[in-house]
Amino acid sequence: MIRIFVTGGTFDKTYDEIHxxxxxxxxxxPEMLRLGRSRVETTVETLMMVDSLDMTDVDRARIVAAxxxxxxxxxxxxxxxxxxxxxxxxxxxxxRGKTIVLTGAMVPYxxxxxxxxxxxxxxxxxxxxxxxxxxxxxxxQHFAWDSVRKNRESGVFEKLE
Amino acid sequence: MIRIFVTGGTFDKTYDEIHxxxxxxxxxxPEMLRLGRSRVETTVETLMMVDSLDMTDVDRARIVAAxxxxxxxxxxxxxxxxxxxxxxxxxxxxxRGKTIVLTGAMVPYxxxxxxxxxxxxxxxxxxxxxxxxxxxxxxxQHFAWDSVRKNRESGVFEKLE
Amino acid sequence: MIRIFVTGGTFDKTYDEIHxxxxxxxxxxPEMLRLGRSRVETTVETLMMVDSLDMTDVDRARIVAAxxxxxxxxxxxxxxxxxxxxxxxxxxxxxRGKTIVLTGAMVPYxxxxxxxxxxxxxxxxxxxxxxxxxxxxxxxQHFAWDSVRKNRESGVFEKLE
Amino acid sequence: MIRIFVTGGTFDKTYDEIHxxxxxxxxxxPEMLRLGRSRVETTVETLMMVDSLDMTDVDRARIVAAxxxxxxxxxxxxxxxxxxxxxxxxxxxxxRGKTIVLTGAMVPYxxxxxxxxxxxxxxxxxxxxxxxxxxxxxxxQHFAWDSVRKNRESGVFEKLE
Numbered sequence: 281m282i283r284i285f286v287t288g289g290t291f292d293k294t295y296d297e298i299h300x301x302x303x304x305x306x307x308x309x310p311e312m313l314r315l316g317r318s319r320v321e322t323t324v325e326t327l328m329m330v331d332s333l334d335m336t337d338v339d340r341a342r343i344v345a346a347x348x349x350x351x352x353x354x355x356x357x358x359x360x361x362x363x364x365x366x367x368x369x370x371x372x373x374x375x376r377g378k379t380i381v382l383t384g385a386m387v388p389y390x391x392x393x394x395x396x397x398x399x400x401x402x403x404x405x406x407x408x409x410x411x412x413x414x415x416x417x418x419x420x421q422h423f424a425w426d427s428v429r430k431n432r433e434s435g436v437f438e439k440l441e
Numbered sequence: 442m443i444r445i446f447v448t449g450g451t452f453d454k455t456y457d458e459i460h461x462x463x464x465x466x467x468x469x470x471p472e473m474l475r476l477g478r479s480r481v482e483t484t485v486e487t488l489m490m491v492d493s494l495d496m497t498d499v500d501r502a503r504i505v506a507a508x509x510x511x512x513x514x515x516x517x518x519x520x521x522x523x524x525x526x527x528x529x530x531x532x533x534x535x536x537r538g539k540t541i542v543l544t545g546a547m548v549p550y551x552x553x554x555x556x557x558x559x560x561x562x563x564x565x566x567x568x569x570x571x572x573x574x575x576x577x578x579x580x581x582q583h584f585a586w587d588s589v590r591k592n593r594e595s596g597v598f599e600k601l602e
Numbered sequence: 603m604i605r606i607f608v609t610g611g612t613f614d615k616t617y618d619e620i621h622x623x624x625x626x627x628x629x630x631x632p633e634m635l636r637l638g639r640s641r642v643e644t645t646v647e648t649l650m651m652v653d654s655l656d657m658t659d660v661d662r663a664r665i666v667a668a669x670x671x672x673x674x675x676x677x678x679x680x681x682x683x684x685x686x687x688x689x690x691x692x693x694x695x696x697x698r699g700k701t702i703v704l705t706g707a708m709v710p711y712x713x714x715x716x717x718x719x720x721x722x723x724x725x726x727x728x729x730x731x732x733x734x735x736x737x738x739x740x741x742x743q744h745f746a747w748d749s750v751r752k753n754r755e756s757g758v759f760e761k762l763e
Numbered sequence: 764m765i766r767i768f769v770t771g772g773t774f775d776k777t778y779d780e781i782h783x784x785x786x787x788x789x790x791x792x793p794e795m796l797r798l799g800r801s802r803v804e805t806t807v808e809t810l811m812m813v814d815s816l817d818m819t820d821v822d823r824a825r826i827v828a829a830x831x832x833x834x835x836x837x838x839x840x841x842x843x844x845x846x847x848x849x850x851x852x853x854x855x856x857x858x859r860g861k862t863i864v865l866t867g868a869m870v871p872y873x874x875x876x877x878x879x880x881x882x883x884x885x886x887x888x889x890x891x892x893x894x895x896x897x898x899x900x901x902x903x904q905h906f907a908w909d910s911v912r913k914n915r916e917s918g919v920f921e922k923l924e
Contacts, residue, residue, distance in 0.1 A: 397562070
């Protein structure tokens with residue numbers, strides 16, 4: 281059983297054709313799980329729908345509390361990439377004994393060229409088999425929360441030496 | 442370092458618009474890794490391009506030999522779903538000490554509604570962290586080679602009791 | 603007001619993931635009109651769902667009758683490309699005073715690389731403005747029914763000299 | 764022979780994954796013509812790459828001059844929808860004897876759910892057969908430049924009464 285917490289981020293952005301800009305409507309997670317023919321037992325819960333640059337400490341506290349309180353011990357969090365590491369740190373400081381994997385996307389799922397479906401398959405798989413801890417799953421790789429940074433020039437996640 | 446062996450299957454089928462049927466041209470693996478923004482160190486090698494219902498014992502012997510002889514100890518094999526379990530068995534009987542993950546797709550990657558990208562993200566992730574053994578990664582799940590079957594009515598892989 | 607008659611063809615083929623082959627389910631026309639944000643007043647009617655190589659004289663007689671009997675004087679017919687010219691001829695021999703445009707696709711709409719949406723936009727536009735007659739709209743062009751053939755090597759429709 | 768002038772607009776917006784916003788790179792027109800298997804003789808020329816809300820009088824003068832000076836008498840202009848009618852008016856006031864069709868998209872072509880390919884098929888077809896004049900082709904319909912407005916609430920083009 282895996283709990284999936286949705287927090288927004290590029291992953292779930294969609295194109296608002298009336299106003300000609302990117303925005304949030306609902307989450308694409310259920311559609312993506314269907315497309316991946318996923319048979320993993322999951323519960324999807326939307327905590328918020330925000331750009332991760334706009335995420336506040338209050339938002340982060342809600343995510344931490346949700347991870348601590350849910351009965352599942354395996355959790356995937358979809359999150360904007362810009363502050364994913366910061367949220368991972370907040371979760372790691374407060375939640376023990378659970379396998380928690382944060383993932384996101386560089387390109388919205390609704391775009392043809394998105395990495396979202398690849399990342400979701402990757403994050404669920406890591407969440408199923410990694411030992412307790414807080415991880416980031418991006419670019420087909422996983423990183424411990426305290427040994428990774430997003431390289432903003434290249435857009436990829438890198439291991440800290 | 443992960444070696445990816447391509448053997449064909451639905452995963453890589455494409456639409457031949459002159460003859461109006463599904464067929465094989467090259468593999469979509471490099472394009473899919475690019476789309477997933479994968480930073481996993483991989484070497485892609487096409488062993489064959491066949492429908493898994495047409496796969497012969499000679500084909501399987503080639504796959505087994507390739508797995509045994511490549512220097513990598515982590516391997517992903519893309520394969521048609523219909524005889525994926527049979528090939529997994531052949532590999533398991535001959536190759537020890539390596540983590541080998543077979544995956545495929547129910548719908549060709551070239552189709553809009555494919556599960557291929559999700560499965561590739563999943564298979565690479567399992568290959569990175571599972572202990573030595575032969576596994577099948579489908580539907581977001583992994584199965585030991587000797588405890589799984591494809592349910593041909595529903596199209597999903599199920600655990601054998 | 604345009605009547606759209608659906609007869610099948612590559613246009614509407616979809617991938618049957620249980621049997622691993624192309625087949626017909628329902629038509630994609632309403633979804634395509636929605637995607638194109640079409641505001642053309644249309645009525646979509648499925649006459650049959652067949653590969654045009656399997657189309658019989660009885661099928662063609664039904665198409666001719668449908669064109670003759672519907673109240674609209676502007677008609678689009680979606681049709682497999684292989685015998686599209688033959689059906690156009692049958693319609694031209696029996697129906698006068700209407701603008702009838704046959705179109706199809708080289709690649710199923712459900713595939714990412716389909717020409718279907720382009721062809722539908724083209725066919726509807728020709729149907730709105732061309733004088734009475736029977737036409738084929740493919741490759742962004744229109745042809746009178748008696749001056750066109752499908753080049754089976756290149757997959758394109760060509761003007762007969 | 765049709766000249767296609769590219770001016771930008773939603774049509775050609777793409778997702779900049781490093782900065783997380785929509786922006787322009789090259790035009791998608793050649794790729795779209797390939798996807799549509801277009802056999803129309805076209806020359807694609809990029810005049811500018813701007814959001815139509817940012818289009819200046821100088822930009823419009825360049826479009827008018829390009830239409831007047833090119834040898835082709837059939838022209839398609841891709842353009843942002845917000846000021847498409849304004850540019851159509853400027854062209855109509857200065858260019859005579861040519862069939863000029865402006866089109867655009869409500870959703871970027873690079874998005875899965877774009878109307879761009881449908882509109883391109885439609886605009887090319889209208890450009891091939893309409894008499895000299897300046898038209899807007901959107902939503903599968905064509906409008907004379909002086910009898911249309913964009914309804915900003917619904918996002919569709921409507922005939923002025």
